[in-house]
Amino acid sequence: METVNQLLDSIKDVGRDGVRGGYSRSVYSTPELDLREWFKEQAAQRGLDIETDRNGIMWAWWGEPQDGALVTGSHLDSVPGGGAFDGPLGVASALAAVDILKNRGLQPRRSLAVTVFPEEEGSRFGVACLGSRLLTGAIDVDKALNLRDADGGTFADVARSNGLDPRHVGADPEALARIGDFVELHVEQGKGLGQDGPAIAVGSSILGHGRWKLSVSGQGNHAGTTLMADRADPMVAAAHIVLAVRDTAAKQPDARATVGRLTPVPGGTNVIASRVDLWLDARHPDDAVTARLIEAIYVAAQEAAASEGCTATLTEESYSGTVHFDSGLSRRIGSLLPGAPVLATGAGHDAGVLAGYVPSAMLFVRNPSGISHSPEEYVADEDASSGAVALADVLEGLL
Structure with missing residues (x-):
């Protein structure tokens, strides 16, 4: 059973940016591909079944893939010179939460999946949350396929070179139907939680x-x-x-x-x-x-x-547009995490895209300085551990 901090420590050298500082892990770059392999290995160690769908989203299943599953996860790509926690904290916390639940002897009543969404930051092709937008049909397929990176490569070409078939990229109602509830844990990207008090907050909305x-x-x-x-x-x-x-x-x-x-x-x-x-x-x-x-x-x-x-x-x-997370799901999560404050955010997330289609919610883990999209982004070890436990408590209450 690995802690969040141990999981993050195992990828601390992947994608380090010697010029900007921090990490540069654009989608389908060598560092991001290395992180995808890391995720597959970690999922396999936990007995989770891995699949990559036609939009490049990775799913690690505890139980058989089925409609109405409980899904958690985040992303592994970064902004240029980004911090260590934006994205990977949510993925590592989801893996750690699976460990915690298995250690508790939990027998899920419905399937659970840990997901990794590609191109959340939009740092390569300019459109944030591209993977979740494609999944839901929130972006025109032709527009997506013709997006270009700084070297002039189209998303269609890059997708093809990484094993995807551009003819099948786009809205995937069957995959979307598998998400009964989606919960994303993320580092807080502001000062809402401050330096004292609770380390975990429940998300309420995302700024347009x-x-x-x-x-x-x-x-x-x-x-x-x-x-x-x-x-x-x-x-x-x-x-x-x-x-x-x-x-x-x-x-x-x-x-x-x-x-x-x-x-x-x-x-x-x-x-x-x-x-x-x-x-x-x-x-x-x-x-x-x-x-x-x-x-x-x-x-x-x-x-x-x-x-x-x-x-x-x-x-x-x-x-x-401005997104308000599912009130019913948020109330259930609030009852599972008594004392956790409710927090709005100005940062976009895959959970915000999914919220228009399936019940979605977010948990935020304290970032003492509020600095994000920067090498100075920070989460204390004890707060990261608290986040994984909180996520495990939420998942157990929803399973």
Whole structure:
């Protein structure tokens, strides 16, 4: 019987990023594939039967695969330079919870599955929770297959090279029907639990959030021969847009808007860019407010571009409205974890996608600083252990 900390320690060297710090484990990269093999080995050691479905989701079954099963799990991919806990904590805790339940001598009344969803972070193909979106049909299949990574490879090509058949990718009602209830444990990605008090919280909702691509087009030219007055420089416009994103969001209570990625084309040091692409993340509890926020940012972006002799276009890449987890399931979990506070989150999760189709819930484990998507993300050993026990208690109460 391995603890969560022992399980996480066994993968601590997989995908370390020597440049960014932390871990870079994009979907179907060598580190993420190594983690998939680790998961298969861990599941086999526990006598769980492994299968990978047509969307690349891994299922480890305790009992026969059947409709209405209890399912738990998370993801193994990461953002570039991410922390050690975002995703793997949920997977390791699920495996540890199985150990705890078996040690208790539990005989499940219905089947239990531990799942791993691919491309939760969207760090390779730009769409978060791609695996759960495909499973549920929440994303158009053609759009998904034609998503491209930074090297220009399509999701269809990458999927094919990793054993999936692009012709069969997409909504899978049979697999979805196997999920009777879904419970995802995750590191908290904020300061809701603080440094004192309970280490575990029950999730209530997920903020509406989306990703947009802003493209600013100007005139590519020579950095040494083009006078400052003769330039239509999209990089200058992009700098104004980044500030406009911050200022526009700051005027709206509870809004969050971030430009976390910017790519100049062609990207030479002595070249005035011809185009700059910026990726925008925006969130707010009220979907109507999010829409108005994006509209205001786009107007500001067009004005900033025009002032530099450039143009700006906006493309939505993904959007998920505010999600409220199943109230009945959350109440049952609350009764199994007396004293656990109820907590909303601003971070997206596969549980949020699944919530529109099956009863879903989340547990959060304390992150003392609230820092996440960073090498500084942290969960104390005792809190990780408490999380596994809490998950085991919940699963036992629901089985």
